Amino acid sequence: MEFGQAHSNFIEAHTNGRTGERRGRLLRGHNFAEKLFLQNVWWPLFESLEQLHPEYEVYDWNRKSQFLDFAFLPQNGTRFGIECDGYQSHIKDMDREKFNYALNRDTFLTGMGWKMLHFSFDDIQQRPEVCRMLLQLALAPYLARSRVAGEQLLSGEKDVLRLAWQMGRPLRPKDVTDYFEINFRTARKLLSVLSEKGLLQPVAGGRGIRSYVLRPMHQDQSW
Known part of the structure; x- marks a missing residue:
């Protein structure tokens, strides 16, 4: 419409x-x-x-x-x-x-x-x-909590989302590793989970996914 x-x-x-x-x-x-x-x-x-x-x-x-x-x-x-x-x-x-x-x-x-x-x-x-x-x-x-369709965001996932909102640009795994002082594998896992829950959108580049952006906040039936 x-x-x-x-x-x-x-x-x-x-x-x-x-x-x-x-x-x-x-x-x-x-x-x-x-x-x-x-x-x-x-x-x-x-x-x-x-x-x-x-x-x-x-x-x-x-x-x-x-x-x-x-x-x-x-x-x-x-x-x-x-x-x-x-x-x-x-x-x-x-x-x-x-x-x-x-x-x-x-x-x-x-x-x-x-x-x-x-x-x-x-x-x-x-x-x-x-x-x-x-x-x-x-x-x-x-x-954000309503968009996860009943799933609960873990504390680390919430922290990553807050970082994405604060940065105002595509979020890279390196940003997460540097900010939270965690290893690269854990950072990629957090970003991947948030992508699966529909809160982040992967941005392809080079040989694979290089960064993530916040998904547009279109309303849906779970809100």
């Missing part, structure tokens, strides 16, 4: 499922910046809008209703709040009281278990590859 049709279905489904102010907020609040985030950043990574909720209602410490641009609620129970921040509306026109409240709200939601992610409209529009990289870096550690 193309993004345009997927987005139309997405908004229609959420609109039909809401009433009152929650419905009105979706119709008023989901605008150009939010759609562009989905098109430029989210869709290229996931090719799906499942488990994503636009204009999601949350409450602050005074039980005052607020709306996040998006909430991503994967089946593993992790809660991500995603905000698309424009300079004009979020910084330039914000007085001290609103600025303080915005910071306190994010801290409160963090304390309540939310993981808050902010992306500037300029980056969404002009540098979406930066946003995709940061989004993948933020989400990958929490979603």
Whole structure:
């Protein structure tokens, strides 16, 4: 399915499922910046809008209703709040009281278990590859467990995945041996197992596999 049709279905489904102010907020609040985030950043990574909720209602410490641009609620129970921040509306026109409240709200939601992610409209529009990289870096550690289809990642495998996320380039067996001070055979075994579990993708070169990259995080039924 193309993004345009997927987005139309997405908004229609959420609109039909809401009433009152929650419905009105979706119709008023989901605008150009939010759609562009989905098109430029989210869709290229996931090719799906499942488990994503636009204009999601949350409450602050005074039980005052607020709306996040998006909430991503994967089946593993992790809660991500995603905000698309424009300079004009979020910084330039914000007085001290609103600025303080915005910071306190994010801290409160963090304390309540939310993981808050902010992306500037300029980056969404002009540098979406930066946003995709940061989004993948933020989400990958929490979603990797769901992609193993019920298998548990061993401690060493998790460490190798973290190294791959940190390096931001193809991971070589030599990188693993140097970083963890283990022998080459063990490093190759760890990389091979992660490839078999669908978390790393081998990159061929020369006479065989020379490095591995993180697989794109497309959603599947196990998420």
